[in-house]
Amino acid sequence: MPLPHCGVDFGTSNSSVAWYHQGQATLLPLEEERTSLPSAIFFHADDDGISHGQAAINDYLEGYEGRLMRAMKSLLGSPLMEGQTEVQGRALPFRLLLKHFIQTLRTRASLAAGTPFQQAVFGRPVHFVDDDPRNDQLAQDTLADIAREVGFEHVEFQYEPLAAAFSYEQTLQGEQCVMVVDIGGGTSDFSIVRLGPERAARLDRQPDILATAGVHIGGTDFDKYLSLGSVMPELGLGSALKSGKDMPSTVYFQLASWHTINQVYSRKQSALLSTLQRESAAPALLKRLLHVVEQRSGHALAMEVERAKIQLTDHPQVQLNLGVAQAGLEHTVTQSDFNHYVGHLVERISQAVHDMLQQAQLPANGIDALYFTGGASAIPVLQTTLSRHFNTQRNIDGDRFGSICTGLAIDAHRRFGPSNP
Numbered sequence: 001m002p003l004p005h006c007g008v009d010f011g012t013s014n015s016s017v018a019w020y021h022q023g024q025a026t027l028l029p030l031e032e033e034r035t036s037l038p039s040a041i042f043f044h045a046d047d048d049g050i051s052h053g054q055a056a057i058n059d060y061l062e063g064y065e066g067r068l069m070r071a072m073k074s075l076l077g078s079p080l081m082e083g084q085t086e087v088q089g090r091a092l093p094f095r096l097l098l099k100h101f102i103q104t105l106r107t108r109a110s111l112a113a114g115t116p117f118q119q120a121v122f123g124r125p126v127h128f129v130d131d132d133p134r135n136d137q138l139a140q141d142t143l144a145d146i147a148r149e150v151g152f153e154h155v156e157f158q159y160e161p162l163a164a165a166f167s168y169e170q171t172l173q174g175e176q177c178v179m180v181v182d183i184g185g186g187t188s189d190f191s192i193v194r195l196g197p198e199r200a201a202r203l204d205r206q207p208d209i210l211a212t213a214g215v216h217i218g219g220t221d222f223d224k225y226l227s228l229g230s231v232m233p234e235l236g237l238g239s240a241l242k243s244g245k246d247m248p249s250t251v252y253f254q255l256a257s258w259h260t261i262n263q264v265y266s267r268k269q270s271a272l273l274s275t276l277q278r279e280s281a282a283p284a285l286l287k288r289l290l291h292v293v294e295q296r297s298g299h300a301l302a303m304e305v306e307r308a309k310i311q312l313t314d315h316p317q318v319q320l321n322l323g324v325a326q327a328g329l330e331h332t333v334t335q336s337d338f339n340h341y342v343g344h345l346v347e348r349i350s351q352a353v354h355d356m357l358q359q360a361q362l363p364a365n366g367i368d369a370l371y372f373t374g375g376a377s378a379i380p381v382l383q384t385t386l387s388r389h390f391n392t393q394r395n396i397d398g399d400r401f402g403s404i405c406t407g408l409a410i411d412a413h414r415r416f417g418p419s420n421p
Contacts, residue, residue: 005119005416007408012073012185015039016405017109020413025406028112036401040070043087068299071258077129077139103150119154121412125187126214161191163407164373169195176368183376188349189214192360211360215352219376227256227305229341230333236285261298288325297324339381369394373403
């Protein structure tokens, strides 16, 4: 009898767990009835309490004293992984932080399914780390070790775009050659794969994979450059010191990146900012920056930028509420502005797709459909740019937050045996 098994999509922005049950892959509720759990932890300063997911974000926004951690997946394969942060006056290793969150995923999923999951197929990007095979393997090994530490006895991995392909394959009546475009929170991953009902039952799908590629660019990078282009200038980025020198930019880049926001709150950084305000030729802008740092409002600012990015998918312009920097402060950003700020990211993603087409030795008309998944895949300039590589008009929007995980559950069923009881 096979051990209970599942698919786990540990994402930069959101995470999910699915199992193959009663003949189909099903997402499990992880927070009330929601099947997508924001990858966030909030450590309360007053009572040592810990909240997860949307509850963690809500606690932070409601003003509870403590520390919010997001984009934890970005630590994998980076030098920060062996470092630590200060939580509740104590040093917390980042590895333990990831372990805590993965444990929560397993516990909640097992409770929802009524069985303790002991085997899992985890999704992984094509590259955790670009152009660095050693650290890329280290990232996977670290995640595997953590998964085993929290109770998964057998851990396998599958490329996230391939998992999305397996999910899409369940809907097909005939064979197709599909380009899967997975733009997640931290990475952009692509696969060209042959899919179809007859191929779906095969255990070995390697012959069906024509090419894979990936770049370490995702939704959080789009947030970062939207923030640097539209928000951080309102806090002094690009301004000058009285000496005529440029304002140092390190703090702005830290504040614009989810996984480095907490570094801005150190005493050393606060002292430096106070000095810069005195030396600034635009002290009113630095006053806004100091207010954000002193009130520890960096994550609230980042959430407002993320909200604007999402709304720009369907609206020509949006208003950014920058009240956490100065009461009543707003900034208008247009879709054209956004396209300009992230143009270099779109170009890098487009180049990766072009290179993969050459790797697969396929003509542009050899692709039957483009299948888009991942939270950032709906960005219009991204879809438009990538579609230019192909002659097909078939752009298919998958379940942005569920197709990878259901595909992982299908893969777990294929690898580990019959569906869970």
